[in-house]
Amino acid sequence: MSDHLSPSILNSLADGELTDSQRAIADAHLAECPSCTSSALFQSLLKSATAQAGQRHQLPPQFAERLVRSAQQENPPSRVSLQPAKKLALAGWATAFALLLICATIFVVQRSANQSAIVAAQNAALVTEACDQHVATLAANLPPQVLSSDRHTVKPWFQGKLPFSFNLPESLPADTKLVGANLTYLHNQPAALLLYSIGKHRVSVFISQNTSAAISAGISAEQAGFHVAGFSTNDLHAVAVSDADPARLSSLVAAIEQAQTSPQKSLP
């Protein structure tokens, strides 16, 4: 009987890394050597058991979504062609220019399609997150961080807490009043959560900095029975959520929007 199979041969056998000729020699040896057969079997069992035991840690739920969202804030560099200079030299300038035009057209078309898909997806995500926070605020039933119906109390409370400022409307629609406000985060950005009531209906108005051109200027949607309305200015982005009558919600949103554009009286 020839010498026993070496560790590397046994490992390569288990890993399927032997060449045909090496495999034939190993098979011939295994046919007459119980010791190596036992070792080869053990190697296979060990590999199989390790493969199963190694798949131990599960990806946390939502991790992929969070990762994609954070990656969207990155600016991927455009692809650099790695064609060798020699090949480029062979191509005529006219052909290159024509190809460039075609590529540019395709890129613009795809980018435009992507842009609309991104805007729709971001709007949907914003509406969902705003509704979730609205429901969570209602469920918590906690007093607001700043409990006041006075806009001159609520607005200054955000000084130093937000990297932007906003105005609160001086006059509100009938039966609508300011209840208070919280500091919150919406779409990975710090935001002011203004709490209003329209009759007995609670309204959450999120005001955040407008850093994304992708978010559409106006939002009007229904989500899980809630009405959602919003507006965007050059600097701010607002989303309001409530189960109140859509027309009354729109009136409140319009009042807040008007307050951002019209000159305000100086605060005491």
Add this chain to the structure above:
Amino acid sequence: MTLLPWKRVVQPGGPQTSVFQDLALPLLPALYNVAFWLSRNAVDAEDLVQETYLKALRGFGSFEPGSNFKAWIFRILRNTYLTSRTGLAARKTVALEDELGNAGDQGAALHPEAAIDRQTPEMNLIALGDRAALHAAMEQLPPPLLEVVLLCDVEELKYKEIAAILDVPIGTVMSRIARARAALRRSLAASNITHKGFRA
């Protein structure tokens, strides 16, 4: 690092991002699993995968179309791990010397019976599927040996691909696999003896 991360302007990715996502997202569970094994905790594993993903996205322009994307992104994961806090700590405590040399056969010639233990009491353990004993044995492996086991057995990568990921010759891969499996066998055998001792 900026103090106001929300000040970053959001710039939606182009078609390349979509292609990258199609290739990378299915590999996230595998990347996370290997990252967790190497970093040994969930928080570091998430950081490691996130950094790997972003690095790969930024460097996707240098990826050669048609080549092995899985090997490419695992190489980024591995390099990121080496420069991470846990990776640096592991490198300080583990001196990797290929005691068997770059060719497993040389080592086998020197220590033929030590490299392959032909008395395999631990075989019973594996046959019984003692997952806990295997986990413990794998956790005891030093990172350079653990990573070859994960890449070879769990991710089913070929020696050539593993060599490219680790940036070592194929002989070193084979040597590390031999050492890793020998170490697993020893740990399982010790575990088996302990179990029998308790039962006795």
